[in-house]
Amino acid sequence: MNYHPSVVEGSAKEQTGPLENDVVAAPPPGNERSLRGAFLTSALPLLLSCAGIGVVTAALLPMGQRAAANLVPIAYLIPVIFAATRWGLRPALVASIAGIAAADFFFFPPLYSFHVDDPQEVIDILLFLVISLVSSDLAARLRRETETLRQREGEIQHLYEFSRRLAACFTVSDLVAAIQDHLARTLGPDVAFFVAMPDGHFEPPELGSAPQTVRESVAAMVASARISARTIVDQPMRETWLIRAIFSQTAVHGVIAINIGRGSRETIANKTSSVEAILEEVSLTLQRLDIGKAMEDARLRLQAQLLRDAFHGTLSHELCSPLAAIKGSASVLESMPTVRADNRARMLVEAVSEEAAQLDGFIQNLLNATRVTAGGIKPRLQWADPEDIVNAAITRRAKHLSAHRVQTTFAGDLPLVHVDTSLIEEACGQLLENAAKYSPSASTIAVRVTADSGHVIVSICDQGVGIAPDEKLQLGRRSFRSPRHQASIPGSGLGFWIASTFVQANGGTIAVLSQGHGHGTTVSILLPASRPTASGQTPK
Amino acid sequence: MNKPANIVLLVDDEPKIRRFLRAGFELNGFDVTEAENAADALKAATLSAPDLIILDLALPDLHGTEVLERLRSWSNVPVIILSVVASEEEKVRLLQAGADDYIVKPFGMAELLARSEAALRRYFKTATESPVIVAGPLSVDLVSRTVSLNQTQVRLTRKEYRLLHILATHVGLVVTHDHLLREIWTGNQRDNVQYLRILVRKLRQKIEADPNQPRLVITESGVGYRLQNRLQPSTAE
Numbered sequence: 001m002n003y004h005p006s007v008v009e010g011s012a013k014e015q016t017g018p019l020e021n022d023v024v025a026a027p028p029p030g031n032e033r034s035l036r037g038a039f040l041t042s043a044l045p046l047l048l049s050c051a052g053i054g055v056v057t058a059a060l061l062p063m064g065q066r067a068a069a070n071l072v073p074i075a076y077l078i079p080v081i082f083a084a085t086r087w088g089l090r091p092a093l094v095a096s097i098a099g100i101a102a103a104d105f106f107f108f109p110p111l112y113s114f115h116v117d118d119p120q121e122v123i124d125i126l127l128f129l130v131i132s133l134v135s136s137d138l139a140a141r142l143r144r145e146t147e148t149l150r151q152r153e154g155e156i157q158h159l160y161e162f163s164r165r166l167a168a169c170f171t172v173s174d175l176v177a178a179i180q181d182h183l184a185r186t187l188g189p190d191v192a193f194f195v196a197m198p199d200g201h202f203e204p205p206e207l208g209s210a211p212q213t214v215r216e217s218v219a220a221m222v223a224s225a226r227i228s229a230r231t232i233v234d235q236p237m238r239e240t241w242l243i244r245a246i247f248s249q250t251a252v253h254g255v256i257a258i259n260i261g262r263g264s265r266e267t268i269a270n271k272t273s274s275v276e277a278i279l280e281e282v283s284l285t286l287q288r289l290d291i292g293k294a295m296e297d298a299r300l301r302l303q304a305q306l307l308r309d310a311f312h313g314t315l316s317h318e319l320c321s322p323l324a325a326i327k328g329s330a331s332v333l334e335s336m337p338t339v340r341a342d343n344r345a346r347m348l349v350e351a352v353s354e355e356a357a358q359l360d361g362f363i364q365n366l367l368n369a370t371r372v373t374a375g376g377i378k379p380r381l382q383w384a385d386p387e388d389i390v391n392a393a394i395t396r397r398a399k400h401l402s403a404h405r406v407q408t409t410f411a412g413d414l415p416l417v418h419v420d421t422s423l424i425e426e427a428c429g430q431l432l433e434n435a436a437k438y439s440p441s442a443s444t445i446a447v448r449v450t451a452d453s454g455h456v457i458v459s460i461c462d463q464g465v466g467i468a469p470d471e472k473l474q475l476g477r478r479s480f481r482s483p484r485h486q487a488s489i490p491g492s493g494l495g496f497w498i499a500s501t502f503v504q505a506n507g508g509t510i511a512v513l514s515q516g517h518g519h520g521t522t523v524s525i526l527l528p529a530s531r532p533t534a535s536g537q538t539p540k
Numbered sequence: 541m542n543k544p545a546n547i548v549l550l551v552d553d554e555p556k557i558r559r560f561l562r563a564g565f566e567l568n569g570f571d572v573t574e575a576e577n578a579a580d581a582l583k584a585a586t587l588s589a590p591d592l593i594i595l596d597l598a599l600p601d602l603h604g605t606e607v608l609e610r611l612r613s614w615s616n617v618p619v620i621i622l623s624v625v626a627s628e629e630e631k632v633r634l635l636q637a638g639a640d641d642y643i644v645k646p647f648g649m650a651e652l653l654a655r656s657e658a659a660l661r662r663y664f665k666t667a668t669e670s671p672v673i674v675a676g677p678l679s680v681d682l683v684s685r686t687v688s689l690n691q692t693q694v695r696l697t698r699k700e701y702r703l704l705h706i707l708a709t710h711v712g713l714v715v716t717h718d719h720l721l722r723e724i725w726t727g728n729q730r731d732n733v734q735y736l737r738i739l740v741r742k743l744r745q746k747i748e749a750d751p752n753q754p755r756l757v758i759t760e761s762g763v764g765y766r767l768q769n770r771l772q773p774s775t776a777e
Contacts, residue, residue, distance in 0.1 A: 320624050324645035325556035331648035332564040353648075360646055380629060380762065383734040385741060387752060388759035410752045416737055421761040422628050530734070 439464025658712025
């Protein structure tokens with residue numbers, strides 16, 4: 001017989017779509033060898049069925065013709081039904097015809113001839129034929145059903161074992177091993193997995209596990225960047241291979257090639273669908289692995305965060321007490337007459353005080369940062385005068401601002417703002433400190449407080465180094481410090497982050513405007529406000 | 541001072557803090573006694589009859605708030621609280637529980653002395669003392685109910701005067717929003733901090749050189765107001 005190599009591309013419509021349509025090339029059934037095998041498997045039941053009839057006949061013969069004639073129809077049903085349940089419909093038919101022949105020959109007059117005299121007996125024979133046909137058909141059908149059920153049960157059992165194994169998979173390579181093992185167990189040894197490598201190519205399995213045609217086909221599929229399901233027929237062996245990509249939501253992990261084997265189109269379709277079921281399990285597991293990986297990443301990030309917060313918390317607390325003693329002691333020293341009289345001593349003590357104050361600023365930042373991440377901030381909202389807040393912030397940072405000119409402008413009749421005053425004061429203070437830090441001494445820092453429909457806007461404008469567009473994107477990040485200033489200007493990178501977090505916690509927004517490097521920066525805080533109090537009346 | 545030295549009781553578990561507090565107070569003519577825990581503090585408060593108590597909140601045996609409450613059950617002695625955490629809610633709670641003022645660590649001695657003196661002045665205020673409170677250019681005559689700024693009389697509305705009066709009687713000390721609201725308004729208006737904010741703004745317009753940068757009536761964020769008795773140099777020009 002003559003076979004044409006046939007390769008059928010599956011339509012890449014859906015990853016989980018049925019593949020039955022794709023299976024086109026099934027080898028036509030039968031060559032000589034398989035015919036002989038089929039003959040052997042079907043001839044034996046036929047012979048055994050006839051033998052069964054013979055046994056019944058032999059058992060009936062000694063009973064005498066009269067008694068036997070009554071029993072004949074029922075007795076012959078036994079081997080017929082036995083054959084039907086055991087071997088199927090065809091042996092049962094043979095058995096029933098053999099039974100009729102035997103009954104006619106041995107028990108119905110005239111004996112030892114196939115002639116029938118009595119019309120009643122003709123009816124008996126016909127009745128037997130009908131009953132045996134019906135019952136053998138029923139029995140055969142029952143047998144088929146049982147077989148299908150048993151087979152299905154086996155498949156389900158396999159699938160169950162497989163999914164249990166998948167549940168224990170923690171990495172993609174575990175998964176690949178599980179698939180290979182499972183498919184090899186259920187379908188035979190011919191499974192090949194082409195593992196996707198990080199650089200994008202697919203590592204073929206060791207030689208021998210997949211024929212050349214399959215390898216080429218996988219290579220073509222990868223090269224065309226059209227990862228799809230398809231079925232091909234390996235021409236020399238006339239075996240059907242199912243090729244499918246294994247992928248999760250984030251990545252293609254490889255391509256699997258499975259030898260479905262040969263057989264009728266129906267067999268191929270059945271096997272394909274059971275392989276599909278397995279691959280379905282695989283893709284679910286892959287999704288789970290994806291989620292698991294994401295969760296693991298998140299857990300690690302959280303741990304790092306907690307560690308940092310714990311560090312900040314302890315550090316800040318452990319530093320607070322000694323610092324209070326340093327600052328307090330220095331302040332007492334400063335006021336002592338002997339120190340006041342000695343110029344050098346006074347300067348030294350002043351240096352201690354100043355450094356302690358700076359250290360205190362850093363620690364307060366760490367404390368604020370810890371406050372933000374541990375349990376979040378719960379603002380205690382109350383109506384407050386924005387002027388008060390801004391003034392308090394300026395007073396609090398007097399030391400930092402001493403080298404600059406601070407110019408404040410307040411619009412007349414500012415409405416009150418509904419905020420947690422200490423948080424907003426701290427936010428303004430952080431921004432003022434930044435303005436002073438990143439602008440030259442003796443330059444002006446302009447603080448402007450204006451009102452806009454329903455909002456109060458505090459803008460702090462410096463004449464400093466400005467912010468480059470790429471730095472602007474990173475500003476809100478905790479601990480961000482521009483590489484430009486890392487060496488020259490001290491800081492923890494927490495300031496702006498604290499300010500923006502505090503402002504946001506109060507229902508406000510913060511905006512940064514800079515014309516770029518060297519052009520100064522304006523940071524504006526927008527806060528929710530009451531109606532303007534132009535008439536001096538109390539706002540509602 | 542002609543009268544005998546004031547006795548101050550320092551309550552803090554940190555010896556280094558007590559050491560500089562002692563030095564600072566002794567330098568300024570106080571007699572100092574110390575206690576390192578709540579039990580000692582309560583004992584010392586009865587035995588040595590201090591005129592002023594500086595109380596740290598974090599004590600090993602009892603929280604400072606508890607100590608304050610016990611003290612207040614039998615004594616009106618001025619108490620200034622030292623605390624590490626600058627939580628507005630806690631400050632307000634402490635002031636309501638009877639503290640005269642608070643100071644957040646780390647602090648300078650000058651600041652603590654100013655508050656201590658203010659607290660003592662209020663506590664020992666006698667009828668023989670002048671009824672005029674002076675704060676920088678401002679003087680408030682509590683008897684004639686007149687206010688003058690640089691010797692020029694200032695006309696205040698009744699509510700404005702009431703506000704200034706309360707601040708003046710606590711000169712140098714913080715007065716909580718609640719306290720002011722309770723004293724100035726009645727009924728539902730008592731709960732409205734907004735009224736107070738606006739009243740303060742109006743008062744500032746009348747008594748401050750630059751109402752936008754007040755130096756007399758100082759806002760204590762989230763807590764209340766303080767009438768400053770010693771003016772600090774202005775920072776913003």
